[in-house]
Amino acid sequence: MKIMENKARFYIMLFLVPSILGFIVFSLIPMISALYLSFTNWDVIGGAPDIIGFKNFIDIFKSVEFYRVMTNTMKFISLYIPGILVSSLLLALMFNRTMKSVAAFRVLLFIPVLTSWIAGSIIWKSILSGQYGMLNNLLAIVGIHGPAWLTDPKWAMISIVMVSIWKDLGFFSLIIFGGLRSIDRTLYEAAKIDGANAFQILRKITIPLVTPTLFFVLVTTIINSFQLFPQIMVMTAGGPMGATQVMVERIYTYGFRYFEMGYASALAIVLLIIIVTVTLIQMVLQKKWVFYE
Amino acid sequence: MNKNLKLKDGSVFFVLAGLTIVSLVPFLWMISTSFKGAGALMSIPIEWIPKEVTFASYVKIFTKLPFMKSLFNSILVSVSSTLLTIFSASLAAFVFAKFDFKYKNLLFTLFLASMMIPIQVTGIPIFIILMKFGLINSYVGVILPTIFNVFGIFLLRQYMKNISNDFIEAAFMDGASFFQVYWKVIIPMSIVPITTLLVVNFMNYWNDYFWPLIILTDPNKMTLPVLLSKLNTQYTTEVNTLMAGSLVSMIPILVVYAFAQKYFIRGIQEGGIK
Numbered sequence: 001m002k003i004m005e006n007k008a009r010f011y012i013m014l015f016l017v018p019s020i021l022g023f024i025v026f027s028l029i030p031m032i033s034a035l036y037l038s039f040t041n042w043d044v045i046g047g048a049p050d051i052i053g054f055k056n057f058i059d060i061f062k063s064v065e066f067y068r069v070m071t072n073t074m075k076f077i078s079l080y081i082p083g084i085l086v087s088s089l090l091l092a093l094m095f096n097r098t099m100k101s102v103a104a105f106r107v108l109l110f111i112p113v114l115t116s117w118i119a120g121s122i123i124w125k126s127i128l129s130g131q132y133g134m135l136n137n138l139l140a141i142v143g144i145h146g147p148a149w150l151t152d153p154k155w156a157m158i159s160i161v162m163v164s165i166w167k168d169l170g171f172f173s174l175i176i177f178g179g180l181r182s183i184d185r186t187l188y189e190a191a192k193i194d195g196a197n198a199f200q201i202l203r204k205i206t207i208p209l210v211t212p213t214l215f216f217v218l219v220t221t222i223i224n225s226f227q228l229f230p231q232i233m234v235m236t237a238g239g240p241m242g243a244t245q246v247m248v249e250r251i252y253t254y255g256f257r258y259f260e261m262g263y264a265s266a267l268a269i270v271l272l273i274i275i276v277t278v279t280l281i282q283m284v285l286q287k288k289w290v291f292y293e
Numbered sequence: 294m295n296k297n298l299k300l301k302d303g304s305v306f307f308v309l310a311g312l313t314i315v316s317l318v319p320f321l322w323m324i325s326t327s328f329k330g331a332g333a334l335m336s337i338p339i340e341w342i343p344k345e346v347t348f349a350s351y352v353k354i355f356t357k358l359p360f361m362k363s364l365f366n367s368i369l370v371s372v373s374s375t376l377l378t379i380f381s382a383s384l385a386a387f388v389f390a391k392f393d394f395k396y397k398n399l400l401f402t403l404f405l406a407s408m409m410i411p412i413q414v415t416g417i418p419i420f421i422i423l424m425k426f427g428l429i430n431s432y433v434g435v436i437l438p439t440i441f442n443v444f445g446i447f448l449l450r451q452y453m454k455n456i457s458n459d460f461i462e463a464a465f466m467d468g469a470s471f472f473q474v475y476w477k478v479i480i481p482m483s484i485v486p487i488t489t490l491l492v493v494n495f496m497n498y499w500n501d502y503f504w505p506l507i508i509l510t511d512p513n514k515m516t517l518p519v520l521l522s523k524l525n526t527q528y529t530t531e532v533n534t535l536m537a538g539s540l541v542s543m544i545p546i547l548v549v550y551a552f553a554q555k556y557f558i559r560g561i562q563e564g565g566i567k
Binding site: 132134166 | 302305306308309310312313316317318319320322323326334335337338339380381382384385387388392394400403404407409410411413414415416417418419420421422437438440441442446471472475496499500502503506507517518519521522525526532535536538539540542543546547550554557558561562
């Protein structure tokens with residue numbers, strides 16, 4: 001638009017000031033500073049930071065802890081990703097029926113999404129408590145002796161996965177439901193006329209056409225998997241015996257408990273590199289399975 | 294997909310009902326536990342419904358613990374952050390949607406790229422910047438970073454692009470100032486996406502944890518999630534107190550949800566809820 005070019009220029013700048021300032025102060029400068037800090041040993045109290053080269057990164061990759069953190073994250077991903085993808089797809093397929101009551105279920109199943117991670121985790125911490133918890137007392141009714149979910153290293157991460165699926169199901173099923181709704185109905189009619197059965201329609205029409213949405217869900221859930229934090233802090237605090245230590249929990253611990261800002265920044269940079277790499281790999285791989293009309 | 298899957302509506306109904314019960318049972322547990330006395334917490338067999346209903350936990354969180362203060366803090370921080378985000382994002386979105394200027398595309402691309410960077414990476418330097426300005430343990434320290442919200446700019450820009458230029462030109466012809474066009478033409482016409490942003494951001498800020506945890510260390514300044522997580526480590530055995538606190542922290546967001554449900558759905562499908 002060419003309205004009063006010169007006068008407009010001043011206002012254009014003025015209107016952009018809050019966002020540009022915010023971008024510079026809360027994104028650009030911090031990004032550069034984080035990179036700089038990752039090469040220092042800054043600990044807040046000890047005056048100016050010393051540049052120590054790649055020492056932080058070498059320390060990270062030499063530490064047992066980093067591999068434990070990665071193993072824990074992989075364990076989470078290997079259970080959570082298939083779990084959330086399959087369950088939210090199935091739920092979305094159910095949402096996609098014409099039944100009247102479906103809308104009410106959609107509304108109710110969204111409540112865990114509205115709940116803060118902290119409140120949700122506090123509730124689950126009590127449910128999963130070994131002796132007085134709801135889950136084990138329910139299991140006892142059918143004669144199963146449940147484990148000490150959150151304090152047994154074998155079960156702690158599995159518990160985190162369970163709770164995370166509970167929290168996220170309502171969210172991702174709605175996203176996939178949105179994808180299902182955008183599929184052209186006439187395709188189903190045509191397939192039926194051609195004599196396709198329900199399973200064939202699901203496999204040959206519904207699933208391929210919803211792959212762009214599934215791709216979005218996959219990218220988002222994997223990024224989220226590297227950023228687990230509140231549920232860990234409340235339910236296990238990284239324990240038992242480091243079985244639920246994860247990247248963000250470590251960054252917080254080093255940065256804001258021990259004030260080793262240099263080391264914490266290096267961890268954060270490693271996290272960023274992992275997230276960007278994993279996302280780029282998925283972008284490349286999507287050509288193999290994501291179907292665009 | 295409707296009638297062509299062999300599954301009957303009836304069986305789908307039962308699966309959905311079962312799933313809904315499993316999803317909501319934790320909240321019943323929360324409610325039940327919050328009304329238990331200290332003794333009932335550790336009774337075996339457990340009391341599914343407390344034999345003696347007591348409001349002691351609710352009295353405790355509001356009299357002995359700074360919950361009232363925290364409720365106020367949460368409301369103040371969430372409402373201010375939401376308004377700041379919408380103000381700043383709508384200004385930028387208007388300009389991005391309706392005007393051409395130098396480096397427009399570069400700037401927009403930079404904004405979008407910055408969305409990729411997680412808060413944990415920029416968090417430490419932002420903390421240091423705010424510390425230099427004496428904003429640690431202040432509401433401003435929590436609110437101020439929300440001034441830059443790429444998703445808000447993006448969502449509003451998409452919508453404002455579709456507002457006809459005729460309205461804007463007519464307003465300028467009538468002698469309206471630049472700001473009047475924004476306030477009297479653009480904003481009223483963008484009420485739907487603005488409400489979506491309002492609801493979505495309010496929820497995100499209400500439930501936010503990482504950032505307020507870092508900035509607010511004084512118990513009197515803490516938002517509800519931060520206070521709750523602190524109590525979680527201090528009052529490990531007082532589950533009834535923690536449950537009462539969790540329940541109270543959920544009520545405002547549930548009220549907003551009850552009134553603005555369709556905007557939450559919009560927000561999700563536009564990709565705005567984290």
